[in-house]
Amino acid sequence: MIDPASLNYDSQGLVAGLVQTPMGEVRMLGWLNREAVEKTLQSGLVTFWSRSRQCLWTKGESSGNRLRLLGVSVDCDRDALLLTAEPEGPTCHTGAPTCFIEGDPQPALPWLARLEDLLRERKATATHEGSYTQKLFARGAERIAKKVVEEAGEVILAATKHDHAKTPAHRTDLAEEAADLLFHLDMLLISQGLSLADAAQVLQQRHAARS
Secondary structure, three states: OOOHHHOOOOOOOOEEEEEEOOOOOEEEEEEEOHHHHHHHHHHOEOEEEEOOOOEEEEOOOOOOOOEEEEEEEEOOOOOEEEEEEEEOOOOOOOOOOOOOOOOOOOOOOOOHHHHHHHHHHHHHOOOOOOOHHHHHHHHOHHHHHHHHHHHHHHHHHHHHHOOOOOOHHHHHHHHHHHHHHHHHHHHHHHHOOOOHHHHHHHHHHHHHHHO
16 A cells, blocks of 8 residues: 655645546546545545545545545656545436546446557467467467357356355356456457457447436
8 A cells, every 4th residue: 555645745735536446437536635545545435635625524424325445556746546446336426426427438448458459469460389369369260269168168167166155266266267258258359350348338338228
């Protein structure tokens, strides 16, 4: 975790705090003084400094829609925080999940963009003598598709093998098999000029149409 004393607070003693979910959805922007940073780290609940009321306030203290802290990143100038948190209910006071409700929808699955950049690089340099990913791209969509089927089967086996005993080992096995499936599905989509973001966008549009 960060040291609150190491941050570069502005003339009002504040740093900006941008809250995002583990999947990368930006939920809100708030301001924190040193005390708010310390309370956030100690309590595990995102806490801000209210510039209008001139007091600390823990998000959700009245509504119950708290933000459970998962991690904190500091920007290069040390004057802004990226707070990754698990939301308990909607974040915006309007009842919307996010305070960023106007304009274009946020990109889905932001981190996966980094993986996809790497996969596109591997595809562009595909060779039968290269890395595993380069070799698989070189063998074409049919071989990648077969790996997707294979990995899907592994996910099913991992999910049903210990269906009545959801131990930490079971969760780990299932997560690892799901990661393999996701990786190869992403490869297949990229081989066809698509990406997981395209699939996520379809889901996003379907949800919007039914809302």
